[in-house]
Amino acid sequence: MTDLRLTEIFYSLQGETRTAGLATVFVRLTGCPLRCGYCDTAYAFHGGEKWTQAGILAEVASYKPRYVTVTGGEPLAQKNCWPLLKALCDQGYEVSLETSGSISTEGVDDRVVKVVDLKTPGSQEVGRNDYQNIQRLNRHDQVKFVICNREDYDWARFKIDEYQLLSKVDDVLFSPSFGEIEATALANWIVEDNLPVRFQLQLHKLLWDDAAGH
Secondary structure (H helix, E strand, O other), X not given: OOOEEEEEEEEEEOOOOOOOOOEXXXXXXXXXXXXXXXXXXXXXXXXXXXXXXXXXXXXXXXXXXXXXXXXXXXXXXXXXHHHHHHHHHHOOOEEEEXXXXXXXXXXXXXXXXXXXXXXXXXXXXXXXXXXXXXXXXXXXXXXXXXXXXXXXXXXXXXHHHHOOHHHOOOEEEEEEOOOOOOHHHHHHHHHHOOOOOEEOOOHHHHHHOOOXXX
């Protein structure tokens, strides 16, 4: 059986990461073992509906997309996420996986772009990071930090150096935690420190006020 529990499938613009602004199908799986203080998808913690892998592939194909993002919740909390990722890659899409970094990414298809969110102290879940995932990064993968305050910024800079992240992936992403820190403050810190990271805002919040289905 390859059934998965889904919260939603929708077609929208990618709101963040290296493909921000590109039309993308999102497959949002249900469930997450973490409870980050800034979580904006708590509606995906519970509920959802069971879908077959074949049903998901058919729904995705109906949009004729180039890009597909599997997200959550925490998609890797469902064991059938691994074969779904492979099946999507086999269809010829550019597939990305948005993961909290708390579950091992071992065995994820190498064609998948893993966007690994290293949890900062401000997330309230910093103790859940699986740092072994850093050794599993491919060059095309991305590492993301959601920054809640100056402490998070300094912590993230330390982790970049500690794990030599800039030599492992092409993109390290810094996002301001929406409503917790001024985006301009984070942008200024990055410029002042000449930090070679990609600053990003969440376009879906700016365009659609973070409504579900966008």
